Amino acid sequence: xxxxxxxxxxxxxxxxxxxxxxxxxxxxxxEDEPRLIEGDEYVDLEDPSAGVRQVHAKSARPRTALPRSxxxxxxxxxxxxxxxx
Numbered sequence: 328x329x330x331x332x333x334x335x336x337x338x339x340x341x342x343x344x345x346x347x348x349x350x351x352x353x354x355x356x357x358e359d360e361p362r363l364i365e366g367d368e369y370v371d372l373e374d375p376s377a378g379v380r381q382v383h384a385k386s387a388r389p390r391t392a393l394p395r396s397x398x399x400x401x402x403x404x405x406x407x408x409x410x411x412x
Contacts, residue, residue: 338375338376338409338410339372339373339375341409342370342372342375342393342406342409342410343372345402345405345406345409346398346402347399347402350397350398350399350402353397353398354393354394354397354398363382363392363394364382364394364396365382365383365384366381366382367381367382367394367395367396368380368381368382368394368395369381369382369389369392369393369394369395370392370393370406370410371389371391371392371393372391372392372393373389373390373391375409375410376410377410378410378411378412379395379407379410379411379412393406
């Protein structure tokens with residue numbers, strides 16, 4: 328595993344570790360939705376180092392999106408602190 332791939336894996340795991348059990352369940356349900364809501368912010372867990380992204384009208388929904396709406400404000404603040412804006 329390359330250094331960059333290892334760093335991405337650690338960051339993805341670190342993001343997921345911030346979620347409560349209820350948030351993990353909510354995120355799992357959100358994976359079944361066809362797209363995120365326009366304007367919603369999310370972190371792509373396949374590329375967390377890209378930081379926070381925002382959905383636009385014609386954005387494709389990443390398979391591994393962690394939407395802001397799926398977690399509490401406190402958890403989102405921790406995620407932003409970890410991955411940056």
